[in-house]
Amino acid sequence: MVFIFIDINLVTFEIKARLITITGPRGSLTRSFRHASITIIKMGKQRIMLEKVNSTTRDVALLNTISSHITNMIKGVTKIEKLFGGLEKRNYSFPQGVTIRPSGLLKDEYYVEGNDIELVSRSGIRSLVTVSLFFARDV
Incomplete structure (x- = not known):
């Protein structure tokens, strides 16, 4: 199992079936990660957890890519x-x-x-x- 945690400040987010909507002071962005067989969990008000069971090196790379996309979305609606x-x-x-x-x-x-x-x-x-x-x- 591989876990990646993303801490979020100044934005609100909604997760529904691997579809993430992030809303901040500059607007909102929506992105679908349905192509990836991962689990995205909302942990509290300011944390997202990405999880992959029985992961290979390629799966870990995919998790890191999705983490970067989410981080870029957060930067886009705040900065x-x-x-x-x-x-x-x-x-x-x-x-x-x-x-x-x-x-x-x-x-x-x-x-x-x-x-x-x-x-x-x-x-x-x-x-x-x-x-x-x-x-x-x-x-």
Whole structure:
């Protein structure tokens, strides 16, 4: 048996059939872990326990990955993360839940913000890849 405990502060959470909803000051995030054959238990008001019986090395890695996802969800609804800067004007379409704002310190720097760290990261990387491909052309 392998146990992983996650302590939670400043957020509320709900667990229903491996579907976790975490609500904090910046909004709420929901994620399904139904693909994993693990047990997720709510222990009190501020603790989640992940459990796997007869676990292999691969199962332990899965537990750690799910633990990281939950930790990132908690950070997403409590903290603001800043990512991505640029040098010239560009037009991009970003998914719903991701906001863009100028930094105020530098004229060409922008912050990509959102509750879901995966959407924010994916948006920033997609923008960077587009810019890299554009500048790599032989024009």
